[in-house]
Amino acid sequence: MISQIFSLAFLAQTIRITVPYSLASLGGVYSERGGVVNIALEGIILNGAFCATVGTYYTGSPLFGVVCGIAGGLLTALIHAVVTIHVKADQIISGIAINLFAVGITKFVLEILFHSSSNSDRIPGLPHIHLGFIENQPDVARLLGNPLVLATILIVVASQFIIFKTRFGLRLRAVGENPEAADTVGISVVLYRYLGVLISGALAGLAGAWLAFDQHSFTDGMSAGRGYIALAAMIVGKWNPMGAAAACLLFGFAESLQIQLQGAGMPTQFIQMIPYVATIIVLAGFIGKAVAPGADGVPYEKEK
Amino acid sequence: MPYAIELLNITKRFARTVANDNVTLKVSAGTIHALVGENGAGKTTLMETLYGLYQPDGGEIRIHEKKVSIRSPHDSISLGIGMVHQHFMLVPPLTAIENIVLGAEETKNALLDLKRATAELSELSSRFALTVPLDEKVENLGVGIQQRVEILKAIYRKADILVLDEPTAVLTPQESVQLFRILSELKAEGKTIVLITHKLNEVMSISDHVSVMRRGKIVGEVETASTSPQDLAQMMVGRPVLLRVEKETRQPGNPVLVVNGLSHVDRRGITVLKNVSLEVSSGEILGIAGVEGNGQSQLVECIAGLIKPSSGSITIDGIQIVGLNAREVFARGLAHVPEDRLKRGLVVDMDIKENLILGMHTQARFSSRLALRRKAIKENAELLITKYDVRPMNSEALTRGLSGGNQQKVIIARELSRAAQLIVASQPTRGVDIGGIEFIHRTLVQARDSGKAILLVSADLNEILSLSDRIAVMYNGEIVRIFPDNRIEESELGMYMTGSKQSEEKGASNG
Numbered sequence: 001m002i003s004q005i006f007s008l009a010f011l012a013q014t015i016r017i018t019v020p021y022s023l024a025s026l027g028g029v030y031s032e033r034g035g036v037v038n039i040a041l042e043g044i045i046l047n048g049a050f051c052a053t054v055g056t057y058y059t060g061s062p063l064f065g066v067v068c069g070i071a072g073g074l075l076t077a078l079i080h081a082v083v084t085i086h087v088k089a090d091q092i093i094s095g096i097a098i099n100l101f102a103v104g105i106t107k108f109v110l111e112i113l114f115h116s117s118s119n120s121d122r123i124p125g126l127p128h129i130h131l132g133f134i135e136n137q138p139d140v141a142r143l144l145g146n147p148l149v150l151a152t153i154l155i156v157v158a159s160q161f162i163i164f165k166t167r168f169g170l171r172l173r174a175v176g177e178n179p180e181a182a183d184t185v186g187i188s189v190v191l192y193r194y195l196g197v198l199i200s201g202a203l204a205g206l207a208g209a210w211l212a213f214d215q216h217s218f219t220d221g222m223s224a225g226r227g228y229i230a231l232a233a234m235i236v237g238k239w240n241p242m243g244a245a246a247a248c249l250l251f252g253f254a255e256s257l258q259i260q261l262q263g264a265g266m267p268t269q270f271i272q273m274i275p276y277v278a279t280i281i282v283l284a285g286f287i288g289k290a291v292a293p294g295a296d297g298v299p300y301e302k303e304k
Numbered sequence: 305m306p307y308a309i310e311l312l313n314i315t316k317r318f319a320r321t322v323a324n325d326n327v328t329l330k331v332s333a334g335t336i337h338a339l340v341g342e343n344g345a346g347k348t349t350l351m352e353t354l355y356g357l358y359q360p361d362g363g364e365i366r367i368h369e370k371k372v373s374i375r376s377p378h379d380s381i382s383l384g385i386g387m388v389h390q391h392f393m394l395v396p397p398l399t400a401i402e403n404i405v406l407g408a409e410e411t412k413n414a415l416l417d418l419k420r421a422t423a424e425l426s427e428l429s430s431r432f433a434l435t436v437p438l439d440e441k442v443e444n445l446g447v448g449i450q451q452r453v454e455i456l457k458a459i460y461r462k463a464d465i466l467v468l469d470e471p472t473a474v475l476t477p478q479e480s481v482q483l484f485r486i487l488s489e490l491k492a493e494g495k496t497i498v499l500i501t502h503k504l505n506e507v508m509s510i511s512d513h514v515s516v517m518r519r520g521k522i523v524g525e526v527e528t529a530s531t532s533p534q535d536l537a538q539m540m541v542g543r544p545v546l547l548r549v550e551k552e553t554r555q556p557g558n559p560v561l562v563v564n565g566l567s568h569v570d571r572r573g574i575t576v577l578k579n580v581s582l583e584v585s586s587g588e589i590l591g592i593a594g595v596e597g598n599g600q601s602q603l604v605e606c607i608a609g610l611i612k613p614s615s616g617s618i619t620i621d622g623i624q625i626v627g628l629n630a631r632e633v634f635a636r637g638l639a640h641v642p643e644d645r646l647k648r649g650l651v652v653d654m655d656i657k658e659n660l661i662l663g664m665h666t667q668a669r670f671s672s673r674l675a676l677r678r679k680a681i682k683e684n685a686e687l688l689i690t691k692y693d694v695r696p697m698n699s700e701a702l703t704r705g706l707s708g709g710n711q712q713k714v715i716i717a718r719e720l721s722r723a724a725q726l727i728v729a730s731q732p733t734r735g736v737d738i739g740g741i742e743f744i745h746r747t748l749v750q751a752r753d754s755g756k757a758i759l760l761v762s763a764d765l766n767e768i769l770s771l772s773d774r775i776a777v778m779y780n781g782e783i784v785r786i787f788p789d790n791r792i793e794e795s796e797l798g799m800y801m802t803g804s805k806q807s808e809e810k811g812a813s814n815g
Contacts, residue, residue, distance in 0.1 A: 161415070165415045165416055166411070166414060166415055166416060167409045167411050167416055170398070170402060170406060170409060170416060171406070171407070171409075173395070173397075173398065174395045174398065174406050177395045177396065177397055177398070178393070178394070178395045178396070180393060181392075181393035181394055181395050181403075181406075182395070182406070182407070183357075183377065184355070184357065184377050184387070184389065184393045185377065185381070185393075185406050185407030185408070185457070185461075186376060186377045186378030186381055186407050187406070187407045294395075294396065294397075302357075
C-alpha cells in the first residue's frame with residue numbers, strides 16, 4: 001500500500017498542488033516584505049485564472065493566456081496598491097473587498113461570455129517539454145515537462161537572491177521594516193511598496209493561470225481558499241522565499257496524501273484533518289517564532 | 305567665516321500650530337552650533353525642514369551661500385547634509401553595514417557589493433574612532449553603537465554638515481564623552497555640526513555658538529564663551545529658572561520599603577536581578593543610578609506587582625507584597641510613576657479626568673455600584689489640574705494631545721493623590737522640558753519632606769545627584785554600591801555604572 005501511495009503519480013499530484021501555492025506565497029513575500037499585507041491574493045488568483053482562460057479561449061494560444069493571467073493579477077493588485085498605499089485604507093479591508101469583488105466580477109463576465117454561471121468552455125493546456133525518461137507515464141511526463149513547473153522553481157530560487165542579495169531586495173525590506181528610516185535616506189517608500197504589491201499580483205495571477213490550465217477551464221470560485229493557504233505558508237516560511245516554498249511543498253504533500261488515503265478505507269473526517277494537523281505540528285514543533293516585518297500592515301504617513 | 309547653513313525667515317505651520325515662525329538661523333562653516341530650547345520649541349521641525357522631511361510654508365534655505373530647494377532627504381543628502389535623528393532611523397533586522405549603505409548601495413552583476421563599502425568604512429571608522437561591528441544586526445547593538453552607525457551613515461554619504469538631534473539622551477556619561485570626542489574630530493576635519501539639545505552643560509562644553517528657540521521663534525543667539533547656563537535657561541523658558549534643586553537635609557524615619565535578596569530570571573532564562581537588597585525610609589529619596597537595561601526596570605516591576613520575582617522578599621510597611629497583583633500592591637500603599645508613560649502611565653485615548661482616576665476607579669468616591677460618579681471625577685480632575693499646573697486646563701482634553709511634560713504631570717498628579725507611603729518614580733522627567741523638570745523635582749522633594757519614601761530610578765545622572773539622599777548603583781542586575789549621600793563625582797558613578805570600578809575593587813581585594 002505504501003508503494004502505491006508514494007508513487008510517481010503521487011509526486012505529480014503533490015507538484016500540481018504545490019505550484020500555485022508557491023507562486024501565490026512568493027507573491028505574499030514580496031508584498032509583505034515591503035510592508036503591505038496582501039490577503040487579496042485569493043481574489044488575484046481568481047482573476048488571474050479567469051483572464052488566462054479568456055485570453056486562451058479567444059486566441060487559442062495558451063502562451064497568450066499566461067500573459068493575460070499575469071496582466072489580470074497585476075491589475076487586481078494595482079487596485080490593492082492604490083487603495084492601501086495611496087489612500088492608506090486598511091489593508092485587510094481592501095483585501096476582503098477585492099476578494100469579494102473578484103468572485104462577483106468573474107461570475108458576471110463568465111455568464112456574458114460563456115452563458116454559464118459555473119464554468120467556461122474548455123481551453124487547451126500549456127504545451128509541455130518532452131522528457132525522455134518517463135514517457136511510459138504520460139500524465140506524469142506532461143506535468144513535469146510543464147514550463148510553469150520549471151518557471152516556479154526558478155522563481156523561488158531567484159526570489160531568495162532578489163530579496164536578500166540585491167539592492168532592490170534590501171530597499172524593499174527596509175521599506176517594510178522601518179519606512180521612516182528608508183525615507184530619511186532618500187528611498188521612495190511609495191515606489192517600493194507599489195513594486196512589492198505589483199510583483200505579488202503578477203505571481204498570484206500566474207498561480208491563477210496554472211489552475212485554469214490544469215483544469216482546462218475556468219470554474220466559479222476556483223481559487224478555493226488557495227490565497228489564504230499561501231499566506232499561511234508564507235508565515236510558516238518566515239517571509240523567506242525558500243521557506244515559503246518549502247511550506248507550500250509540505251501543504252501540497254499533506255493534501256495529496258489526503259486525496260490518496262480517501263480511497264483507502266479510512267474515515268474521511270480523519271483524513272481531511274491531515275493537512276491542518278501537519279501545519280500545526282510544523283508550526284509548533286519546528287519553526288519557532290515567526291516575526292513579521294516591522295511595518296507590515298501599517299500605512300506610511302510622511303508628515304505626521 | 306562663510307556660512308555653511310543659512311535658514312532665512314523659515315515658517316512651518318501644522319494644522320493649528322506654527323512650529324517655526326519666521327525663523328532665521330545662520331551657522332558658520334567648520335563650527336559646532338548648539339540649538340537649544342524646550343520640547344515643542346520647534347528645534348527638531350526646523351532641522352527636519354533643512355533635511356527635507358518637511359516643506360516650509362515660507363522662507364529660503366541657503367547652503368554654502370547658494371540658494372537651494374530641498375524637496376526630500378534625497379536632495380539634502382546630495383547637498384552634503386546628514387542628520388542623526390533622536391529616534392534612530394535604522395532598520396533593526398538589517399546589519400550595520402546594510403543600514404549604512406541603504407539608499408547609496410553599490411552593485412556588481414546585479415548583486416549588492418558590500419566589499420568596497422567595507423573597506424571605505426573601516427578607513428572612516430579608524431579616522432574618527434567610530435568603531436562598529438559592521439556585520440552585526442543593528443537590533444543586537446547597544447544604543448551607543450547604533451548612534452555610531454547613524455553617524456557613519458551620514459559620513460559615508462559624504463556629509464559635511466551634520467545635524468544631531470538630542471544625541472546624548474540615550475547615552476551613558478562615558479559614551480557622551482566619546483561622542484563629543486568624535487564630534488571634535490569631525491569639526492577638526494572642517495565639518496559643520498548642529499547639535500540640538502536641552503542639556504546646558506553639553507552646550508557649554510562643546511559648542512562655539514548657541515541659538516535659543518522658544519515657541520517657534522529664535523529668541524537669542526550668542527557665542528558660547530560669552531554666556532552661562534543660567535542665562536540660557538532663562539532664555540529658553542522666558543523666566544528665571546532654578547537649575548539646582550533646593551533641598552534641605554533631613555533625618556529619614558522608619559523603613560517603608562524593604563527589599564531583601566530579590567532575584568529574578570526572565571522568560572529567556574536570563575538572570576536579570578541578582579540578590580538585590582535595599583531599604584527606603586520615610587522622608588528620604590533613594591536614587592538608583594545605572595545604564596538602562598541593568599535590571600532597574602525589573603526591580604520596579606517586581607515592586608509594582610507587574611512581575612513575580614523568582615526569589616526574595618519585598619515588604620511595604622512590614623507587609624509582604626510578593627505574589628500580590630498590581631492593584632493589591634497599590635492598596636498596600638504604593639504610588640508608581642512608570643518609566644514609559646505612553647505604554648503604562650496613560651491611556652492616551654482617554655481624557656485627563658479619566659486618566660486621573662486610573663487604578664482608583666473602583667473606589668467608592670469615584671464609582672457607585674452601577675456607574676462612575678461623573679461629578680466627583682470632574683471635581684477631582686479640576687483640583688489636580690490646578691494644583692499640578694497641567695496645560696491645557698481642560699479636564700476633557702485627550703491626553704494624547706498633551707506635551708510630554710504635561711502628560712507626565714497628569715501621571716504624577718494621579719500617583720501622588722493616592723495617599724501612598726511609598727512612591728516609585730521611574731524616569732520621572734524623561735522627555736520633559738526644563739520648566740516641567742523644575743516643577744516635577746520640586747513636587748518630589750515636597751513629597752519627601754512630607755514623609756513619603758521615594759525610590760527614584762533615572763538614567764539622568766544630574767537628576768539622581770540633585771534629588772537623592774542616598775544613591776545605589778545597579779549594574780548587570782546587581783546593586784554594586786550604595787553611597788550614603790549624594791556627594792560623589794559624576795565620573796565615579798559612571799565607572800560603577802559601566803562595571804569598570806567594581807572589577808577593580810574585586811581585583812584589589814583578591815590581590
